[in-house]
Amino acid sequence: MDAVVGESQITYDARGLVEVDDTVLGVAVVKDGKATIDASELTTRKINLEIRSLVYEQGIEDVTVLNPGGKHSLGVGILTRCKMTFEGSLGYFALGVIDGPEVVVNGRVGWSACENMMAGVVVINGNAGSLTGAAIRGGDLVIKGRVGARTGIDQKGGTIIISGDAGSNTGFMMQRGRQLLLGDVGPHLGDSMYDGTIYVAGKVKSLGADCVPGEMTDEDLEFVTRKMAFYDLGTPPELQKFVCGKKLYNYDNLEPSERKLVL
């Protein structure tokens, strides 16, 4: 890879450890309160520093990143309300641990996008890799393409909407929140889920352990209709609902050795 701006500035401390270069380059073009960053020659660190400086220090509420080029870990850790647009694809761990932003990605994302999202809206106009929306706690994550395996693993809240097909173990160990899967779904849907709801419009290859069909209620339909209208996904098709069968709930049953301790 060619040397990129910022990389040549790496310095080492007395112990030979890398001293983090956290100077903001200030290459963003700001016009009418909107900022644009051309990321093609910047490193991941410099792009993220630039975004953080704009939204936290300069009070800019609308940031557009051009040519992200599939770089990893872009747009992570933004904990305030703002608008971000990425014109191109992002790599792994995109938009992780965000709390508040409203993001549009005009491209695809790699593995673990929006991992641990707390709040906000992310719309991805492309495909996504595996582990999309891992452990999210809130907000809406909309993928207008297909996703890999284990979407919403350990989901603790929020809503994940997938308009394409989804891979295996979707909703694996899900604990709260909702998933709306408008395409076909791979094997082991909702495997070992604790709670939460999964709506599926397409075919389900197989259900995972302790994932059982549920009954669609008026509240379910109202929720799906509202969300689909909001994200321009049309009117709801025929949906199947899946919930936790609660057969694996063994929290009150102590192991014999533990019982002795308690008594």
Added chain:
Amino acid sequence: MCGIAGIIYRDGPHAVGEDMKKMLQSMKHRGPDSTGYALYGTPSEAFRMRITLADTNTKRDFDFSERLLRRRSEVEGKLRAVGATVTEIDETTDYTSTFTFDFSGDLKTLADQVESVRDTQVLSLGHALEIVKDIGDAETVAAQYNLDKMQGTHGIGHVRMATESDVDIAGAHPYWAYPFSDVAVVHNGQLTNYFYWRRRLERSGHRFQSACDSEIIAVYLAEKMAEGASLEDAMNQSMEELDGVFTYLCVTADSLGMAKDELAAKPLVLYESDNIIAVASEEIAIREVVAGEIETYDPFEGEVMVWTR
């Protein structure tokens, strides 16, 4: 972790060496230990065989270079003895050589004979296949073996983060499907029924160069194809019979295949257009060789795909 990449052109030869180098270098963070290439150049009537005469961890003592020369001429002697007509010997580095020869007999006998020379490994053997692997990142290896100018129709590559065997040439990918000419494999993942398959394949006469689990895939596919299965059938069977987490790529003289395990635990991104198919562990690698905004996707779990040039 490891990174794998593959490319196949549908419109004739391109600078496959340069393209693979760029793809692998962009994934250096996935595996800095060693880099390997399996490239398909212009097919010729003659066989080309790449060998190493010593591995990375072989002691470099005072008569090391003399021993290498001795081994090289020993290999030449073995080739003559099995009836091959050696036309060219190319000394790429002091411990690797490329032999060009005409041969019509059994390739396993030939390869076994060559490997009977102490510390010698056959890296690749075929009419178009060239496997180059060594310690270092993609640019270092490409420069060492002059891959920049290599033209070809398809190829695969691997950057290795060693997890279960030594950092040396024997442990580096790609693996040649010994003794099948022009078949090679790269793999990202771990195989959990390695010893089961190793014992089984050794009993049916296959030999293993390394203690690396990935070698099983190459030998396994070779065995299946020897029984008459096509590449795609052999790969489909491997989904049932190999255990563990894996995404692997396999190349033959005219095709490139990918297989992903049932859990989809290892990544692969796919880009397909009218004249090029590129696959890699990360999208940034594909962006190195395809300009502009592109549409890519991840193949699903349990999928096997084969493309022919």
